[in-house]
Amino acid sequence: MLEPLPHTNVLRELEVSLTHRCTLACGECGFFVRQQPVPHKGVAHVAITEGLDQLLRLGLVVQRLVIVGGEPTLARETLSEVCRYASACEGIRELELVTNGLSPDRVDARLLHQVDRLVISEYLDGPELLDTWRAWVEMVAPETEVIGRRHATWDQWTGDACVEADKALEFWRSCWYRKHCITLERGCLFSCSRIAKLGRDHEGLQLKEVVSLDDVREWLNADRALPSCMTCIPMMGLPRVPAGVQPDERLERLAPRALHILKKRLERSCLK
Ligand SMILES: C[S@@+](CC[C@H](N)C(=O)[O-])C[C@H]1O[C@@H](n2cnc3c(N)ncnc32)[C@H](O)[C@@H]1O
Ligand code: SF4
Ligand code: SF4
Secondary structure (H helix, E strand, C coil): CCCCCCCCCEEEEEEEECCCCCCCCCCCCCCCCCCCCCCCCCCHHHHHHHHHHHHHHCCCEEEEEEEECCCHHHCHHHHHHHHHHHHCCCCEEEEEEEECCCCHHHCCHHHHHHCCEEEEECCCCCCHHHHHHHHHHHHHCCCCEEEEECCCEECCCCCCCCCCHHHHHHHHHHCHHHHHCCEEECCEEECCHHHHHCCCHHHCEEHHHCCCHHHHHHHHHCCCCCHHHHHCHHHCCCCCEECCCCCCCHHHHHHHHHHHHHHHHHHHHHHC
16 A cells, blocks of 8 residues: 555555535535535546546556545536546556435446445434435445445534644644545645645645656655644544534435435336
């Protein structure tokens, strides 16, 4: 692994956001939804596949490419193109799609065949939505693993606190996000999604300046904090916040629709 085992060419996880838009508006969303910048310049799937191409040409292998958003299923064409590209790419070993599960009409069996893991983030009280997704995926794409991800609390994400440089270096050295949330966005490689979502492109590695895998390795493994680490609220050990809280009734509105679509599909699959 490039990090924390610097002598191989394998990156454990790489995240790409397909869109900044979302059907939900979770308080303390770790991707700053509503404020997050547009993740790609120009046509999103072209920018994403070009960026991935650049990295793979250096000899980098991505163990798991994680597709996120906003809500990635909202960007239907981008999702389709990126999944087609990634599933055919030798340098990308696994493809994971992370979704709030509320737009099943935007996910079809053909897409699922290209995805190794479908992660449904659970924001509803009961297991019904996840169970129905699982039942449908088992029928139409049994090779795709379905994982539910439910957290009662999240790391706090917003706030104005600031630490000294030596503390920021401590954050950097022990940072979980730096190991799991390396992000490709706007032609830059970011050490974590937080810096990408803050739009601090000057703190990312500009891919056009990269000539070798060593450039990437040195960037990711450097023993120095970035300026954003000094204000890194999620690393400050603050009280955790309730996960997935909405400002209005949108979850209650969207969930029955999603369930209805999935149940109809299940019925149709059972009849075949
Ligand atoms: C930002 S979302 C993007 C994909 C999709 N919209 C979703 O919610 O699954 C990716 C993952 O980050 C998690 N997440 C969001 N905010 C978080 C926070 N403040 N702390 C920890 N995890 C968070 C979500 O639950 C979700 O599983
Ligand atoms: S569903 Fe919630 S956590 Fe996921 S991107 Fe939207 S606002 Fe953020
Ligand atoms: S900004 Fe925070 S999450 Fe990002 S690398 Fe620094 S310490 Fe880690």
